[in-house]
Each structure stands twice: as structure tokens, then as C-alpha cells.
Amino acid sequence: MWYAAAWEWEVAEADNKLARTICEVPLVFYKSESKGYVALDNRCCHRSAPLSLGRVEGDCLRCMYHGLLFNPAGEVIEIPGQDHIGANMKVRSYPVCSKGGMLWIWMGDADRADESDIHDFPPLSQPDQWRGFDRGDYLHYDANWLLIVDNLSDFSHVAFVHANTLGGSEAYAYDTQAEDLEKLDNGFKVVRWHRNSAPPPFHRKVIPAAEHEVDLDRCNTMAMYLPGVFLMETLFEPVGDNADQGRRREYRNCQFMTPETRNTTHFFWDYLHGSDLDNPDIAVSLKDSLMEGFMEDKIFIEEQQKLLEKSPDFAPKSFTADRAFSHFRNRWKIRLQEEDETQPLQIKDNPRRIL
Amino acid sequence: MWYAAAWEWEVAEADNKLARTICEVPLVFYKSESKGYVALDNRCCHRSAPLSLGRVEGDCLRCMYHGLLFNPAGEVIEIPGQDHIGANMKVRSYPVCSKGGMLWIWMGDADRADESDIHDFPPLSQPDQWRGFDRGDYLHYDANWLLIVDNLSDFSHVAFVHANTLGGSEAYAYDTQAEDLEKLDNGFKVVRWHRNSAPPPFHRKVIPAAEHEVDLDRCNTMAMYLPGVFLMETLFEPVGDNADQGRRREYRNCQFMTPETRNTTHFFWDYLHGSDLDNPDIAVSLKDSLMEGFMEDKIFIEEQQKLLEKSPDFAPKSFTADRAFSHFRNRWKIRLQEEDETQPLQIKDNPRRIL
Amino acid sequence: MWYAAAWEWEVAEADNKLARTICEVPLVFYKSESKGYVALDNRCCHRSAPLSLGRVEGDCLRCMYHGLLFNPAGEVIEIPGQDHIGANMKVRSYPVCSKGGMLWIWMGDADRADESDIHDFPPLSQPDQWRGFDRGDYLHYDANWLLIVDNLSDFSHVAFVHANTLGGSEAYAYDTQAEDLEKLDNGFKVVRWHRNSAPPPFHRKVIPAAEHEVDLDRCNTMAMYLPGVFLMETLFEPVGDNADQGRRREYRNCQFMTPETRNTTHFFWDYLHGSDLDNPDIAVSLKDSLMEGFMEDKIFIEEQQKLLEKSPDFAPKSFTADRAFSHFRNRWKIRLQEEDETQPLQIKDNPRRIL
Structure with missing residues (x-):
């Protein structure tokens, strides 16, 4: 199901890195440069540092503990000081849709997310x-x-x-x-x-x-x-x-x-x-x-x-x-x-x- | 056993609807018009709203969430907008006795309550x-x-x-x-x-x-x-x-x-x-x-x-x-x-x- | 292992009766007159009153609830109003060592405590x-x-x-x-x-x-x-x-x-x-x-x-x-x-x- 997640202005006011728990899952919301709003698990896959203390860089979000860079799909695309990146270096990314100033998030299987199911107002x-x-x-x-x-x-x-x-x-x-x-x-x-x-x-x-x-x-x-x-x-x-x-x-x-x-x-x-x-x-x-x-x-x-x-x-x-x-x-x-x-x-x- | 429950002045100061937990049971105490002090479970049988947010009406206490009216025995005697009242619409009522300004409550089987067991002072x-x-x-x-x-x-x-x-x-x-x-x-x-x-x-x-x-x-x-x-x-x-x-x-x-x-x-x-x-x-x-x-x-x-x-x-x-x-x-x-x-x-x- | 427990000045500032929990064990630290620093379980063996509310008397610590007096080994050596003292009237005492202003405590078997194992600085x-x-x-x-x-x-x-x-x-x-x-x-x-x-x-x-x-x-x-x-x-x-x-x-x-x-x-x-x-x-x-x-x-x-x-x-x-x-x-x-x-x-x- 789609859940109402945040007003757009809340993300903006949180310096574009809003930490919000939904259905007991800690999430971070940010607005990417070209891919719209993004929601990721709010813990770095490395040591569980909160990504909401991170920094938005273009479409990506950098963890500011040891510097891992995540793309909107939740994949690590840079580890400072290391060339190889393991395939398991990623966090879950969730479908997000904005309607009338409200962000909606799909907490289930991404393949089943259908934006027309949102109860628009x-x-x-x-x-x-x-x-x-x-x-x-x-x-x-x-x-x-x-x-x-x-x-x-x-x-x-x-x-x-x-x-x-x-x-x-x-x-x-x-x-x-x-x-x-x-x-x-x-x-x-x-x-x-x-x-x-x-x-x-x-x-x-x-x-x-x-x-x-x-x-x-x-x-x-x-x-x-x-x-x-x-x-x-x-x-x-x-x-x-x-x-x-x-x-x-x-x-x-x-x-x-x-x-x-x-x-x-x-x-x-x-x-x-x-x-x-x-x-x-x-x-x-x-x-x-x-x-x-x-x-x-x-x-x-x-x-x-x-x-x-x-x-x-x-x-x-x-x-x-x-x-x-x-x-x-x-x-x-x-x-x-x-x-x-x-x-x-x-x-x-x-x-x-x-x- | 009888438990010391409240000074009479405490009930008066709580606008005659004192919420107090005794033996881990949430209770409401009020002074009725003609039946003395009353103690009921402090949660409406309907949706668990606290009766201590209610209103004393004569001998009765009205839940101010959806308006159910309880008598001193804990029975619902009015449901606004509905004529029939089910027999299970009630909360537990507890024997209460006042001595020397102190209210005593009997938490056990009401049939066994004997006021002479209270250790009067x-x-x-x-x-x-x-x-x-x-x-x-x-x-x-x-x-x-x-x-x-x-x-x-x-x-x-x-x-x-x-x-x-x-x-x-x-x-x-x-x-x-x-x-x-x-x-x-x-x-x-x-x-x-x-x-x-x-x-x-x-x-x-x-x-x-x-x-x-x-x-x-x-x-x-x-x-x-x-x-x-x-x-x-x-x-x-x-x-x-x-x-x-x-x-x-x-x-x-x-x-x-x-x-x-x-x-x-x-x-x-x-x-x-x-x-x-x-x-x-x-x-x-x-x-x-x-x-x-x-x-x-x-x-x-x-x-x-x-x-x-x-x-x-x-x-x-x-x-x-x-x-x-x-x-x-x-x-x-x-x-x-x-x-x-x-x-x-x-x-x-x-x-x-x-x- | 030896754990860093407290700076000496912390004990002094706590009126020489510092309550501190280490490895989930509540302890009291005090400086005795002639036996150096002492660490005991911070609960009287009688009724679990905190010894950190007690009074240092020479090398001993008196529980100020009912007056039991403990020596640095944690043994009760006086019970006010009673002559006999049972052999089980004692609390655990822990090896303590001071180095460079820092107190170190050995939380394990006292027989195995070796001060040379402390990582001195x-x-x-x-x-x-x-x-x-x-x-x-x-x-x-x-x-x-x-x-x-x-x-x-x-x-x-x-x-x-x-x-x-x-x-x-x-x-x-x-x-x-x-x-x-x-x-x-x-x-x-x-x-x-x-x-x-x-x-x-x-x-x-x-x-x-x-x-x-x-x-x-x-x-x-x-x-x-x-x-x-x-x-x-x-x-x-x-x-x-x-x-x-x-x-x-x-x-x-x-x-x-x-x-x-x-x-x-x-x-x-x-x-x-x-x-x-x-x-x-x-x-x-x-x-x-x-x-x-x-x-x-x-x-x-x-x-x-x-x-x-x-x-x-x-x-x-x-x-x-x-x-x-x-x-x-x-x-x-x-x-x-x-x-x-x-x-x-x-x-x-x-x-x-x-x-």
C-alpha cells in the first residue's frame, strides 16, 4: 500500500535529508537533482550510521561517517580509499510519488507499486x-x-x-x-x-x-x-x-x-x-x-x-x-x-x- | 483486602473525577449525588476511552467520547442515537467506603467485602x-x-x-x-x-x-x-x-x-x-x-x-x-x-x- | 580484564563515595584511610540499600540505612544492636589499582588479577x-x-x-x-x-x-x-x-x-x-x-x-x-x-x- 510520508516542505526544511520512520522502518527522504524524490533505508549498510546525517550530491546521497556514496537505487557507487565495491554494498530504495505537495511511499515489493492506487485528493x-x-x-x-x-x-x-x-x-x-x-x-x-x-x-x-x-x-x-x-x-x-x-x-x-x-x-x-x-x-x-x-x-x-x-x-x-x-x-x-x-x-x- | 485509595479532598480537587491506578488496575473515583462514592474501571467498555474525562450526572458518569452513560453499578443505561443496550455493556464497579476522610476500596470479589475489616484509625x-x-x-x-x-x-x-x-x-x-x-x-x-x-x-x-x-x-x-x-x-x-x-x-x-x-x-x-x-x-x-x-x-x-x-x-x-x-x-x-x-x-x- | 573505572578526582568530588555501574554491576568506590582505594558491590547485603549513601569510617564504609559496617574486604564487622554476625553477611570486593590518576578495576576472579596487565599510559x-x-x-x-x-x-x-x-x-x-x-x-x-x-x-x-x-x-x-x-x-x-x-x-x-x-x-x-x-x-x-x-x-x-x-x-x-x-x-x-x-x-x- 501507499502511505502518506511527508509534505514536500518538510523535506526542504530538513535541509533536504528528512529522517522519518514509517511502519517501524527508519527512512531518509531526499530530493535528487534529476530523479525526483528518493527514499532509502536510513542506515548505511556499512556500520549503520544514519544517512540523514549525510550530504546530497546531485542525484546521490553520501554517508558522512566514512564517505560511502549511494545512488537513488540505494547502491554504493564510491568507497573512499578503496577501488572495489562489493555487490552487497547497498541499502533498500522505496518507490516515492509526489501528489499535491504530499510524498507517498510504497513500502512493499517495488514491482507491485502502481501510482494510480494513490488516493489522490x-x-x-x-x-x-x-x-x-x-x-x-x-x-x-x-x-x-x-x-x-x-x-x-x-x-x-x-x-x-x-x-x-x-x-x-x-x-x-x-x-x-x-x-x-x-x-x-x-x-x-x-x-x-x-x-x-x-x-x-x-x-x-x-x-x-x-x-x-x-x-x-x-x-x-x-x-x-x-x-x-x-x-x-x-x-x-x-x-x-x-x-x-x-x-x-x-x-x-x-x-x-x-x-x-x-x-x-x-x-x-x-x-x-x-x-x-x-x-x-x-x-x-x-x-x-x-x-x-x-x-x-x-x-x-x-x-x-x-x-x-x-x-x-x-x-x-x-x-x-x-x-x-x-x-x-x-x-x-x-x-x-x-x-x-x-x-x-x-x-x-x-x-x-x-x- | 481493603486498600486506602484516596483522601476525599483529592476526589473533590480532581473535579470529582479522580483517575487513580490501584494494584495495576486503572480506576475512576467520583462522588454520586445519592449513592456516595463510586469506583469504576477507568475505561469505557466501548472503545477504552478514560471515564475520568467524563461528566458526573447525578448518580451517574457519562463517557464524553461517544456519550455512554454509566450508573454506579457500572452498567450502561444510555447510548446516544441507539435504543437497544446490550447486556454486556458495563464496566466493573468496586465497593468503596469512606472513613475519617479516607476512601477505602475493595479490589476483590464484591460479595466478600466487609467494611468492618477496614483498619480504622x-x-x-x-x-x-x-x-x-x-x-x-x-x-x-x-x-x-x-x-x-x-x-x-x-x-x-x-x-x-x-x-x-x-x-x-x-x-x-x-x-x-x-x-x-x-x-x-x-x-x-x-x-x-x-x-x-x-x-x-x-x-x-x-x-x-x-x-x-x-x-x-x-x-x-x-x-x-x-x-x-x-x-x-x-x-x-x-x-x-x-x-x-x-x-x-x-x-x-x-x-x-x-x-x-x-x-x-x-x-x-x-x-x-x-x-x-x-x-x-x-x-x-x-x-x-x-x-x-x-x-x-x-x-x-x-x-x-x-x-x-x-x-x-x-x-x-x-x-x-x-x-x-x-x-x-x-x-x-x-x-x-x-x-x-x-x-x-x-x-x-x-x-x-x-x- | 582491567577496566578503567574512574579518575581519582571523581571519587573525591563524590564525597569519597562514588556510585558507578561497570559491566552492568552497580559499584561503590571509596578511598580508605590505610588500604588505598576500595570497590564494593553498591548494595548492602541486608536490604539492598546503596552503600554510596553511606559513610566512610577509617578503612570501612558504613551503610547508613540500618548501620552495618563493611571492611575493605566487603565483610560486615558490626551490626548495631546485635552481637552475632553471620558468616554470609558480606558483599563482593573488587581489586582496584590506581595509575596516573586513573582507577582500574578487575571485574573477574580476584586471584587472577595482575596489575602488570594494566595498559599503563x-x-x-x-x-x-x-x-x-x-x-x-x-x-x-x-x-x-x-x-x-x-x-x-x-x-x-x-x-x-x-x-x-x-x-x-x-x-x-x-x-x-x-x-x-x-x-x-x-x-x-x-x-x-x-x-x-x-x-x-x-x-x-x-x-x-x-x-x-x-x-x-x-x-x-x-x-x-x-x-x-x-x-x-x-x-x-x-x-x-x-x-x-x-x-x-x-x-x-x-x-x-x-x-x-x-x-x-x-x-x-x-x-x-x-x-x-x-x-x-x-x-x-x-x-x-x-x-x-x-x-x-x-x-x-x-x-x-x-x-x-x-x-x-x-x-x-x-x-x-x-x-x-x-x-x-x-x-x-x-x-x-x-x-x-x-x-x-x-x-x-x-x-x-x-x-
């Missing part, structure tokens, strides 16, 4: 239609990525965790239901309408004061794909006012969750608006509001992680609202079994029942 | 006879609780660890012996006299200057009960001066040691004086003096813990003064064996020989 | 010929000591890691080779010439400005002995100018690496110069320069350690320059096998292939 590349943050944002979670997937898979939590930020009221949990759950081989899609409600705080902050008292119908159309790609379309429109399309507003949201280790996660996200594109304050306000909500989630999710580590035998009890992520976890397990023979680098088993 | 509820701190105090130890029990079971350490604080001189170790060791099924009692000695520093600080040079007979009567309840009566009286009962002074001391985990301990204590009750400075001075002594102990005990973790095969060598805690550890092992079949939640085995 | 005791730091220096590494041995065993790293400090240019790696590798039963010796090169920065800082542009021949003669004793003689002389011996300059360097645990190391060192002995600025400048270089190494070595802990199956690929430390690691393994039956305290196996 077009709004990131459509600045004339969608305006997001100055640059995509990054958070680090001390939690297994599936706990974040769980969180996003059942929006009834919005009512309680985010009552005063993203949700707006606890009624959201009682009055709304996930609808039209579409089970996919590689994830699911689901829709959630909330009718006749006041604008939730994050939305209210970016619309004209004149609209603050107008009740809205709110619709979230969500897709969640393996391994942890969340794409959401959000719509607000005045209740029953089909004529008033000027007050119809839409957002686009992507959240990419990539396991760093079993217990930690890289989290990438952006939140884009489709109206009033020239007003830079809107993206700032949305980012602040969403971040406030994410921090509310993060407390819960990281505490869940701690409790699950203390209680490895915990067996969760499910109810109706859990259908979406139950399906997702099922598909994950099946995919792992399928890949078992060919993809030795994947995280294969989960030591805890829920994780 | 009456001075905590007799403000007309005994004056303690404004509120009972709490310390956290990075050490197995039995190492603290050991410490309190042999007062010869007072001579060396506390020569300048609680002891007064090293002579205490050479000249005094534990007397009248009474071995109990659930602990022991012991008496230690120190005759013809100058007032130790902590006592000297709270008596009139005119008495500073008067030699005293000092007697500590100590009881230690399973799992870690230490109760002590202390008497100071002028040597041989039976007529001078006005200078006879007594103290009462409780120290409750409760395992948080194998390697960490909750420590609760108070130190009460029986004279000059209206002088608030005495309790302040005693608390400062005792705390100074406890910190001297804590350094030793936490270093012991570290050394024992590094040296799991360490076999302690015993001598005469160890009879008290040898008996106590013996009773502890026997009690664990007895409870083995019925009390799966207890810490059953000790991975290290001494711990 | 005479310059430390020849202040009329060699001038070092005010006192020998100490660093702590979060890495297995063999990674530091590796580092010192192949000076080609000097070109890359220390290009701007100790090395001077990357040419050092391409143009120079280790010569005359002499394989010893207990280590190796090797020579490395660098001819016709500008003075490297650390040297340039301490020679007269008039010599800055004079090209030099540089020779490092290195010896590395088990378990981790590095001794180096460094010579700089003007190229081909045999007459100009006034500009010939020499240094002496010792680096002692002692395993604290499998993953951490005590590192002791000094760097001495043989000219201009009365100028105190030279030692200060050399220490600053070398320390700058050591910090460059430390980043690599501690990152290697982290990567190796993450990748326990990493199998290093070797090339020609690795002959020296390959031989050293081999000798280390053979020595461990030989000692296996008699030296139970040694670190016997390495859980990771490279460590």
Missing part, C-alpha cells in the same frame, strides 16, 4: 477552486493510527468531544445517524446529515454576521481508505431555501494517518474552503478551529492508547455506530493476510486485540 | 482529642510498597537515616530493641522504648524551651496490617517523673501504603498531636519535621528499588531485627495464595525475590 | 615531558562501547565527520591508508601517515602563525587494547625538512572506554602535548578542539546505537578498512569464551549481531 491541486492552509499541516500522535481512524469513522463523538467547537450541540449525537454506509474493498464511504441546526462554532466564525441566526442543513460525505486516508466533503445550506444558493458553503478536508510505529502515528491534514477564496483570514480561522477540535480528540486518543497498553486483553464492546470502522478493521486484516507472503516489511500482526 | 475522626494536618497528606513513591513497609517495620533505621531529624542520635540503634513482637494473622504489633534520652529534634521544636534539657523516656507502639496499614502511638514522658504528667505528650500517626503498580506506591499519612490542640503551629511544625524524615527515607527506598530492578536475583541476608517484616511478608504470601482462586485482580506473584 | 605521570588537561576528562555515551572502539579503529571517518576540526580535508580519506596493521592477542596497532598536507585546524590553533602555511607530514601511531584502551602518538613535521626539527611537534592521547551497560559507556580521556609545556593555553585549546570533534562523533555513534536497537538483525557489510576492528571484535569474542567458565560477571553475549 484533487482540491490540494486546485487553488482556483479550493483554498487551504499556506502549507499542509503535520501532527504527531502517541497512539496507534487505527485509534485515529476509529475516531473519524464515527462522528457521534463530535457531539461530546467537540460540543463547543466542531459539533455545536450534543443533539448531533442523538438526532443524526450515519447513512448510506458503502462498504468498499479498501475502505468505506458514509454520509451524515444534520438538519435544522444552528451553524457550529467553526463555521459561524467565517460567515457573515447576518447569517449567524439562519438554521442550516449540514452534510458530511466521508470516505476512509486503507491504510488511513480520510477524505471529506462538507456542505452547509440554509434549511429548505433552495433559492438561496448564495449561502451554500462547502469545505474539503483530507487527513492522512500513517503508522510511524505500532504506538505512534504521523498525521497530515489540510482543510480547504470553496468560497471567498481571496480572504486569507478564513483559512487561518478554520485551521485554528479545527486544531482546537483535534487537540480535544488527541487527549482522548492518546489516553486510549495508554489504557490499552496497560490492559492488553481489553475486548471492546460494539454497537450499531461501529459498523463503519468494524468493516475497515476487517478489510485491514484481510489485506494484511493477503500481503503476508510478499510484503515482509508491513506491520503484520497486532499484539493487542483492539490495536 | 479513630484519631482522624476525633478533633476534640487529636489535631492533625489541615488535610491528610499524599506522597508518590517510585518503589514497591513492601519496601516502605520494611522501612517502617524496623525502627533501627531511625538512628542512621534520621539521626538529625526524627531519631536524635545513633545511640537509638545500639541501645533500643523492638519488644513484645506480637505476630498477627494480618500483620504485627511491636513496642520500642528509648529511655533516658534527649528530646529528638521534631519533638523538641514543639515543646516549651524550659523542657528542652529534660531527658525523656520515649515509647513507640506500632501496628502494621495487611496490605500496608501502619498505625503508631508515640509517648514522651520525663524520666522517672511519674508526678509530672503535665509533661507527658502523645502523638498518633497513620501511614497507608497502597500499590499503584508493582514498582510504584500511593502513600497517605497524617500525624496528630494530643496536647495544645488550639495551637495551629504545632501541626505545621510536625508536618515539616516528618516530611523531612520521609524524604530521607524516600531516597533510600527509591534507590533500593532501582538496585533491585537491576539485580533481580538479589537474595537479602536477614538478622534479628528483621523478624517483624519477615513475618509480615510471610502473611502476605499466605494471603495471596488463599485469595488466588477468588481474587484474580490481586497482584499475585512477585517477579523479584525481595519484591 | 606513562605520559599521564610525566609532567616534565607531557602536559595534559588540569585533570582527565569524562564523557558519558548512550551507546555500546564497541561502537566507539569501531570509530577509533578506522580513521577514514576523520575526513568526513571531522573535515573542519580534526581532519582538515576530505582528501585524508582518499589519500591515506592504515599501514602496518599489527594484530595482537589483545588488540592491534596501526600507523597512518598523511603526507604533504596543511595543518589541520586543531593543530593550527596552537602553532605560531608563521608556520600556518607550512605543509606537514602527519603520523598517527595507534594502539587499541581489550577491553577498550586506546593510546595514540601523533607526530607533525615539516615536509621533507629534516633539518627543521624545531618544528616537529608531538601529542599523546589516551581514550579509555568502559561498558557501563550493554548500551551505555564511560569514556575517559586526556590529550597531552610535548612542546611549549609552560603555556597553559595550549591544553585549553586542544581540549576545546578535541571535544568539538568528539561531539561530532557522539552524534553518529549514539544514532548508530538507536538504529541498531531498532534493527537488531542488521548485518554490517565490511570492506578493507574494517580489518582492524574486525580483528579486535574477534579477539573480544575469543576472550569472552575463554573467561566464560571463570568470570560470571562479564557481559558474555551480545544480543545484537553488531553489538
Whole structure:
């Protein structure tokens, strides 16, 4: 599978030698002169020195411990002070693809990497239609990525965790239901309408004061794909006012969750608006509001992680609202079994029942 | 067994939702409207979210992740957005009893909980006879609780660890012996006299200057009960001066040691004086003096813990003064064996020989 | 084997009771009144209290928990409040020898300790010929000591890691080779010439400005002995100018690496110069320069350690320059096998292939 690995700006800011662990594999990312982005095992095959302390030279990366030079395929092409280079002097190189400013990495057998399998998110590349943050944002979670997937898979939590930020009221949990759950081989899609409600705080902050008292119908159309790609379309429109399309507003949201280790996660996200594109304050306000909500989630999710580590035998009890992520976890397990023979680098088993 | 769990003020200060781990079980304590104090497993049966991030509603506690409502028995009585509630939707509830401001919890089979088994300490509820701190105090130890029990079971350490604080001189170790060791099924009692000695520093600080040079007979009567309840009566009286009962002074001391985990301990204590009750400075001075002594102990005990973790095969060598805690550890092992079949939640085995 | 344990000044600064773990054994070092330096297991045989919290009394050390008094042989000779002392009341005592301000400890069978086996470094005791730091220096590494041995065993790293400090240019790696590798039963010796090169920065800082542009021949003669004793003689002389011996300059360097645990190391060192002995600025400048270089190494070595802990199956690929430390690691393994039956305290196996 393709995993979201890094925003392009992260590589640039790391002096073009970004050290990042994905699926418990330490990697280094650099941008080569003519071959695009490269990902290698971040340890020299000689003495395990980190290549991320190295130096980019054209298309190659030099280990700065004893000076070995690696090409983008991970092969050593120079050993200072020695002419012969053994055929085993190499590190693994991984397929990397950049889309919309996000680097995706294929952790499995390189022969099976197909860039069309990446769940692209077009709004990131459509600045004339969608305006997001100055640059995509990054958070680090001390939690297994599936706990974040769980969180996003059942929006009834919005009512309680985010009552005063993203949700707006606890009624959201009682009055709304996930609808039209579409089970996919590689994830699911689901829709959630909330009718006749006041604008939730994050939305209210970016619309004209004149609209603050107008009740809205709110619709979230969500897709969640393996391994942890969340794409959401959000719509607000005045209740029953089909004529008033000027007050119809839409957002686009992507959240990419990539396991760093079993217990930690890289989290990438952006939140884009489709109206009033020239007003830079809107993206700032949305980012602040969403971040406030994410921090509310993060407390819960990281505490869940701690409790699950203390209680490895915990067996969760499910109810109706859990259908979406139950399906997702099922598909994950099946995919792992399928890949078992060919993809030795994947995280294969989960030591805890829920994780 | 009943374990000291928390001072009532701790629950109040935690916004009435105190998260505390006891015997390696994460718990939440709250005060219900009409059913007194409640202790539940601190993880929602749904997705393991911590209930201590929840909200008390009357007698119940609501998980603020997806909104499940738990009654004091630990049963889910409401799932937002769903009518049916499965019979397995519950968490474990533990018997709790409050005495003298201290909450006691029964970690075993609820049917066998008998509040009369709690080792009550009456001075905590007799403000007309005994004056303690404004509120009972709490310390956290990075050490197995039995190492603290050991410490309190042999007062010869007072001579060396506390020569300048609680002891007064090293002579205490050479000249005094534990007397009248009474071995109990659930602990022991012991008496230690120190005759013809100058007032130790902590006592000297709270008596009139005119008495500073008067030699005293000092007697500590100590009881230690399973799992870690230490109760002590202390008497100071002028040597041989039976007529001078006005200078006879007594103290009462409780120290409750409760395992948080194998390697960490909750420590609760108070130190009460029986004279000059209206002088608030005495309790302040005693608390400062005792705390100074406890910190001297804590350094030793936490270093012991570290050394024992590094040296799991360490076999302690015993001598005469160890009879008290040898008996106590013996009773502890026997009690664990007895409870083995019925009390799966207890810490059953000790991975290290001494711990 | 003898391990470098501590500088004498470290014991003095620790109030003559230095706690230090060597080969995963917690020890206490103290200077007795008449029997020289003593090393004992740093845990009382009674309850595992640390003797380093004790009190030196003449030749003895008193545990300040319950007052047991230990003689330099580790035997308890006094138990306060008890007349009889059991024959098993003792801790292990280790042979210690002081040379040139450094304490050496023998971790094996005391009967086999022979002080002539210590790799003495005479310059430390020849202040009329060699001038070092005010006192020998100490660093702590979060890495297995063999990674530091590796580092010192192949000076080609000097070109890359220390290009701007100790090395001077990357040419050092391409143009120079280790010569005359002499394989010893207990280590190796090797020579490395660098001819016709500008003075490297650390040297340039301490020679007269008039010599800055004079090209030099540089020779490092290195010896590395088990378990981790590095001794180096460094010579700089003007190229081909045999007459100009006034500009010939020499240094002496010792680096002692002692395993604290499998993953951490005590590192002791000094760097001495043989000219201009009365100028105190030279030692200060050399220490600053070398320390700058050591910090460059430390980043690599501690990152290697982290990567190796993450990748326990990493199998290093070797090339020609690795002959020296390959031989050293081999000798280390053979020595461990030989000692296996008699030296139970040694670190016997390495859980990771490279460590």
C-alpha cells in the first residue's frame, strides 16, 4: 500500500535529508537533482550510521561517517580509499510519488507499486477552486493510527468531544445517524446529515454576521481508505431555501494517518474552503478551529492508547455506530493476510486485540 | 483486602473525577449525588476511552467520547442515537467506603467485602482529642510498597537515616530493641522504648524551651496490617517523673501504603498531636519535621528499588531485627495464595525475590 | 580484564563515595584511610540499600540505612544492636589499582588479577615531558562501547565527520591508508601517515602563525587494547625538512572506554602535548578542539546505537578498512569464551549481531 510520508516542505526544511520512520522502518527522504524524490533505508549498510546525517550530491546521497556514496537505487557507487565495491554494498530504495505537495511511499515489493492506487485528493491541486492552509499541516500522535481512524469513522463523538467547537450541540449525537454506509474493498464511504441546526462554532466564525441566526442543513460525505486516508466533503445550506444558493458553503478536508510505529502515528491534514477564496483570514480561522477540535480528540486518543497498553486483553464492546470502522478493521486484516507472503516489511500482526 | 485509595479532598480537587491506578488496575473515583462514592474501571467498555474525562450526572458518569452513560453499578443505561443496550455493556464497579476522610476500596470479589475489616484509625475522626494536618497528606513513591513497609517495620533505621531529624542520635540503634513482637494473622504489633534520652529534634521544636534539657523516656507502639496499614502511638514522658504528667505528650500517626503498580506506591499519612490542640503551629511544625524524615527515607527506598530492578536475583541476608517484616511478608504470601482462586485482580506473584 | 573505572578526582568530588555501574554491576568506590582505594558491590547485603549513601569510617564504609559496617574486604564487622554476625553477611570486593590518576578495576576472579596487565599510559605521570588537561576528562555515551572502539579503529571517518576540526580535508580519506596493521592477542596497532598536507585546524590553533602555511607530514601511531584502551602518538613535521626539527611537534592521547551497560559507556580521556609545556593555553585549546570533534562523533555513534536497537538483525557489510576492528571484535569474542567458565560477571553475549 501507499502511505502518506511527508509534505514536500518538510523535506526542504530538513535541509533536504528528512529522517522519518514509517511502519517501524527508519527512512531518509531526499530530493535528487534529476530523479525526483528518493527514499532509502536510513542506515548505511556499512556500520549503520544514519544517512540523514549525510550530504546530497546531485542525484546521490553520501554517508558522512566514512564517505560511502549511494545512488537513488540505494547502491554504493564510491568507497573512499578503496577501488572495489562489493555487490552487497547497498541499502533498500522505496518507490516515492509526489501528489499535491504530499510524498507517498510504497513500502512493499517495488514491482507491485502502481501510482494510480494513490488516493489522490484533487482540491490540494486546485487553488482556483479550493483554498487551504499556506502549507499542509503535520501532527504527531502517541497512539496507534487505527485509534485515529476509529475516531473519524464515527462522528457521534463530535457531539461530546467537540460540543463547543466542531459539533455545536450534543443533539448531533442523538438526532443524526450515519447513512448510506458503502462498504468498499479498501475502505468505506458514509454520509451524515444534520438538519435544522444552528451553524457550529467553526463555521459561524467565517460567515457573515447576518447569517449567524439562519438554521442550516449540514452534510458530511466521508470516505476512509486503507491504510488511513480520510477524505471529506462538507456542505452547509440554509434549511429548505433552495433559492438561496448564495449561502451554500462547502469545505474539503483530507487527513492522512500513517503508522510511524505500532504506538505512534504521523498525521497530515489540510482543510480547504470553496468560497471567498481571496480572504486569507478564513483559512487561518478554520485551521485554528479545527486544531482546537483535534487537540480535544488527541487527549482522548492518546489516553486510549495508554489504557490499552496497560490492559492488553481489553475486548471492546460494539454497537450499531461501529459498523463503519468494524468493516475497515476487517478489510485491514484481510489485506494484511493477503500481503503476508510478499510484503515482509508491513506491520503484520497486532499484539493487542483492539490495536 | 481493603486498600486506602484516596483522601476525599483529592476526589473533590480532581473535579470529582479522580483517575487513580490501584494494584495495576486503572480506576475512576467520583462522588454520586445519592449513592456516595463510586469506583469504576477507568475505561469505557466501548472503545477504552478514560471515564475520568467524563461528566458526573447525578448518580451517574457519562463517557464524553461517544456519550455512554454509566450508573454506579457500572452498567450502561444510555447510548446516544441507539435504543437497544446490550447486556454486556458495563464496566466493573468496586465497593468503596469512606472513613475519617479516607476512601477505602475493595479490589476483590464484591460479595466478600466487609467494611468492618477496614483498619480504622479513630484519631482522624476525633478533633476534640487529636489535631492533625489541615488535610491528610499524599506522597508518590517510585518503589514497591513492601519496601516502605520494611522501612517502617524496623525502627533501627531511625538512628542512621534520621539521626538529625526524627531519631536524635545513633545511640537509638545500639541501645533500643523492638519488644513484645506480637505476630498477627494480618500483620504485627511491636513496642520500642528509648529511655533516658534527649528530646529528638521534631519533638523538641514543639515543646516549651524550659523542657528542652529534660531527658525523656520515649515509647513507640506500632501496628502494621495487611496490605500496608501502619498505625503508631508515640509517648514522651520525663524520666522517672511519674508526678509530672503535665509533661507527658502523645502523638498518633497513620501511614497507608497502597500499590499503584508493582514498582510504584500511593502513600497517605497524617500525624496528630494530643496536647495544645488550639495551637495551629504545632501541626505545621510536625508536618515539616516528618516530611523531612520521609524524604530521607524516600531516597533510600527509591534507590533500593532501582538496585533491585537491576539485580533481580538479589537474595537479602536477614538478622534479628528483621523478624517483624519477615513475618509480615510471610502473611502476605499466605494471603495471596488463599485469595488466588477468588481474587484474580490481586497482584499475585512477585517477579523479584525481595519484591 | 582491567577496566578503567574512574579518575581519582571523581571519587573525591563524590564525597569519597562514588556510585558507578561497570559491566552492568552497580559499584561503590571509596578511598580508605590505610588500604588505598576500595570497590564494593553498591548494595548492602541486608536490604539492598546503596552503600554510596553511606559513610566512610577509617578503612570501612558504613551503610547508613540500618548501620552495618563493611571492611575493605566487603565483610560486615558490626551490626548495631546485635552481637552475632553471620558468616554470609558480606558483599563482593573488587581489586582496584590506581595509575596516573586513573582507577582500574578487575571485574573477574580476584586471584587472577595482575596489575602488570594494566595498559599503563606513562605520559599521564610525566609532567616534565607531557602536559595534559588540569585533570582527565569524562564523557558519558548512550551507546555500546564497541561502537566507539569501531570509530577509533578506522580513521577514514576523520575526513568526513571531522573535515573542519580534526581532519582538515576530505582528501585524508582518499589519500591515506592504515599501514602496518599489527594484530595482537589483545588488540592491534596501526600507523597512518598523511603526507604533504596543511595543518589541520586543531593543530593550527596552537602553532605560531608563521608556520600556518607550512605543509606537514602527519603520523598517527595507534594502539587499541581489550577491553577498550586506546593510546595514540601523533607526530607533525615539516615536509621533507629534516633539518627543521624545531618544528616537529608531538601529542599523546589516551581514550579509555568502559561498558557501563550493554548500551551505555564511560569514556575517559586526556590529550597531552610535548612542546611549549609552560603555556597553559595550549591544553585549553586542544581540549576545546578535541571535544568539538568528539561531539561530532557522539552524534553518529549514539544514532548508530538507536538504529541498531531498532534493527537488531542488521548485518554490517565490511570492506578493507574494517580489518582492524574486525580483528579486535574477534579477539573480544575469543576472550569472552575463554573467561566464560571463570568470570560470571562479564557481559558474555551480545544480543545484537553488531553489538
